[in-house]
Amino acid sequence: MKKTCASLLLCVFSWQACAQSGAAQRNNDDPDTSLLCPVSPVQFSSDKLMPPGEVMVEARRTEVFSQREANFSGDVDITSDTARIHADQAKIRNNGQQLEASGDVLYKDAQLQVSSDNVALDSTRETLEMQNTEYLFNGTSGRGTARVIDLSSSEGLSLQDVHFTTCPAGDEDWAIRASEINIERGSLWGEAKNTRFYVADVPVFYLPYFAFPVSNQRQTGLLFPEIGSSSNTGVDYQQPFYWNMAPNYDMTITPRVMSKRGVQLQTEFRYLSEQGYSVVDVEYLPSDSDTPTNEHRYFYRIKHDGVLGENWTVGVDINGISDDNYIVDVGTDDYNRADTHLLRTVGLNYFSENMTLDFHVRDFETIGDRPDTYRAFPEARLKLNQPLGSLLEFRLDSELAYFDNVDESRPTAMRLHVAPSIALPFQRHWGELTAEATVMNTTYKQDNVENTALDENVNRLLGRGRLYGTLYFERDGSWFNATDTMTFEPKVQYLYTSFEDQTNIGLYDTTNLLTDVEGLFRGREFTGLDRIVDNNQITLGATSRIMDAQNREQFAVSLGQIFYLEDNRIMTPGSNGDRDRSALAAELDWRFDSHWNFYSDIQITTQTDKVERSSLGLEYRRDSESLVQLTHRYVRELSGETIDQVGLSVSWPISRNWHWVGRSFRDLERHRSIETYIGLEYESCCWAIQVVAQRQLSNRFGIDGQQSTDEYDSGVSLQFIFKGLGSAKSSRRMLEDGMFGYRQPYNLN
Structure with missing residues (x-):
């Protein structure tokens, strides 16, 4: 029963864990503990407790009047299986079923410490009463006083004239006082009456009655508001309300008042089941007063990730927006003002040890005056990876997709791509060697191609050969520290891809890929399949790392470049056909010590010695x-x-x-x-x-x-x-x- 008292007290006063349990569910940030009040730890050791059911009493003087009553005085220590009580004097009656301790009583258990004038315990009625208490929680700065703490197993917990703060004694910047707090047994809620909030001993807020949760379960209630201002919204006030509808679904409703635009309603509904997790976000701003025509503005997002069976998964991400400037003017947590598209995708996926299959419907909503993006209605991909004996491996990449556009004047296309490969992978701890041969066959059925250079029917057949090898060298010691380990990893790749004219094929899902050291070895310069570059090239690269004694990377540098044996006839925009090598790509990550870190990524065109792309960063972190x-x-x-x-x-x-x-x-x-x-x-x-x-x-x-x-x-x-x-x-x-x-x-x- 003493343990129950401690846990209930914690729920009453530890607002981070209990009273704001709804807020904690909506905001996963940990409490800010960068600067804490000095905490006097509760000195408590469970090793000194008694076995269950046993109580030990120690005192300077003992008087036993009969087997039913005993008096103890002078440094009385009472130890049970859950707590310890120290008092000036104590009286035990009815064969230990009733205990009364008085005179500077100190109660301690694993969670809190309570100083009191008098403690009365009745194990028959299962009640505990403390008079004129001062309490302190173990490990936190929460503390306070209560005139009476009364705990009954049948009625619950009652506190009279309660005071709580996390400020140090003698320097209370804020405090909460209540005339009465009651928590019924088995209830998830507590009731507080005549609650006053004080700042520097000045009452600033009063509630005659309010209810609050006393468990770590999610509870319905108000969350902390957010206040701000900007030139777009004016004064901005948001007041979230959390609705715990059921154990597996809930809703957050947030009225938002913007002085320049009006009142917006934001809702978030979450649903969790054994089959998946779903979120529905809806934001609606009726009659935006900062627009010429008082426009109705909105944003919505429907997202679901689920499991349909042992090997099947499903994903949904559908977004919508009222106008191009919604994110800029009003803002949303799901996107920022730099985004150019909103996703609209539905996908079904199957995976096994040697096969993956995914079926998607992909659409986009563009933001601003940008070319409409093609949508895939639908898109199916099948990938196989099957060993053939102990050395060979069969691989298959295939895809079937239909591309459509909201602009009815633009071409549409059905695309079927099949690319079987035979590979000879050889991997050891000292290196890797892979030989691969691939046939890529792509068939297009294009419509609405009148007055264009595109053909209605296109069949493109390409062959590709790839030979890749890398070695791993390692030695102890480096120019940083004799206990470090240095590695050197050279790699080389020969790639050949046949040529076929592809100007009769539209661009449906194809854009340039950014180049870095690893990207030099991927063998492709475009996303999608509408353009496959012809290759006859050798790629050289190397990476060197320095690892400390704990195998943590302290330094890493990589270099790579492609050398063209023949000019490419399928070229990326901005490139010329007479280049003999690609840009030199380099990457560097250097942790000088525990505080300094430098990282970079750079590509240099060797024909002109000009930097094409670079990213540099230097960071000092003291703590x-x-x-x-x-x-x-x-x-x-x-x-x-x-x-x-x-x-x-x-x-x-x-x-x-x-x-x-x-x-x-x-x-x-x-x-x-x-x-x-x-x-x-x-x-x-x-x-x-x-x-x-x-x-x-x-x-x-x-x-x-x-x-x-x-x-x-x-x-x-x-x-x-x-x-x-x-x-x-x-x-x-x-x-x-x-x-x-x-x-x-x-x-x-």
Whole structure:
């Protein structure tokens, strides 16, 4: 029964675990523990407890009047199987069934410590009463007082004149007081009466009655609101309401008030079953007052991942939007303003040890004035991988797809692709050698091709041969440390693909692939199958790594380049036919020590010695809350534009209580700022406040569908947090917000 009392007390006062259990379900962030109040640990050892059913009493003086009553005085220690009680004096009656301890009573168990004037325990009626208590939770800063704590196995728990805070004694910045708290036995809810919220001893909020959950089960109720402002929305207030409809499905309903636009309703429905997980998001803004015609605006998303059988899975991701500027003006958690398409896909998948089969319907909703993307209605793919004896392996890649477009003037096509292969894979711990021969046959049935260079019926037959080999060399010691391990991994590939004129085939799902060191060995330069480049080339590459004694990668560098033995006749846009080699691709990841890290990815055209693409980053990380990151990204030509951007991200403590984060990205090509983001946080041990200011390109679409590149969106947000009343964003999470957000470096090799 004492253990039950402790757990109920924890649920009453540990609001992070119980009172805000709904909020914890909707926000998986851990509570902010970067700055805690000094906690006096509850000194409790279960090794000193008695076996179940036994009680030991120690005292300086003992008086036994009969077998039914005994008095103890002077440093009385009572030890049971769950708790210990220390008191000045104690009285035990009815053969140990009734206990009364008084005079500086101290109760301890594994969860909390309670100081009291008097403790009365009746094991027959299963009741426990404590008078004039001060309680302290083990391992947390939660503490408080109660005039009476009364626990009954039949009635439940009752507390009178309750006080709770997470602030240190003598420095209570905030506190909660209630005249009465009751929790009935078996109930998932507690009731509080005459509750007052105090800030610096000043009452700021009063509730005559409210109910709160006292278990870690999801409960219906209000979640923490979000408050902010921006030039797009004005003052922005969101108040989520969580509805626990059933153990396996729930809903979050969020009214959102925007001073410039009106009231929006956001709903999220989640459903979980043994067959899968489903989410339905709907956002609706009636009569947007910041539009010329008071437009009705909306966004929806239906997502499902399920299992139909032992080897079958199904996936659904369907999105819709009212207009091109919805994400820019109103925003949504599912997409950001840099996205150009919304997905609409339904897929059915089968997998086994040697075969995969997937059937998809793929569609897109384009944002802005962009060429309509072809949709696949439907698309089926079959892949086989079957050993033939101990050396050979049969592989089959096949696909059947029908491509359609909302623009009825554009061609449509049915495509059937079959590519059987015979491979000889030879793999050992010291290296790998693979020989592969493939026949690729693709048949097109194209419609609506009048007045174009396309043919109605096309049959393309290509042959491909591939020979790939790599070796793994390793030695102990390196130029970093004698205990390190250095590896050298050279690799070479010869690739031949026959040529066939493909100008009579439309482009349905084909775009250029970006090139990196690993991409040089994939043997293709386009996504999709509408263009297959003819090859007669040798690819050379090498990777070297340095591993420490714990086998952690400290340094990795890779180089690679393709050497063309013949000119390609199927070329990527922007390339010329007389090139004898590809761009030189290089990647580097270097962890100087536990604080410094450098990473890069670069491609250099050897004919002109010009950088085509590069990505560089240098990061200093002192600890989890202190970091500085400098990044640079360059692309010589991307859709007719040059990308040349530099960014600086910083998260750094100013003092024990103050922390700031900042981020700035600048376009060096156009000499302008892309995003500026500054956040300042003050945090004491029991409360915190965050102020964030942000200015970024709005990327808004005009009436003609063209995206603006000169307009900015500015905003300021404020968040006040009382620790112990729910989870809060830390300064690290504050840095990850915004248009670009912080991204941790990762291994490129």
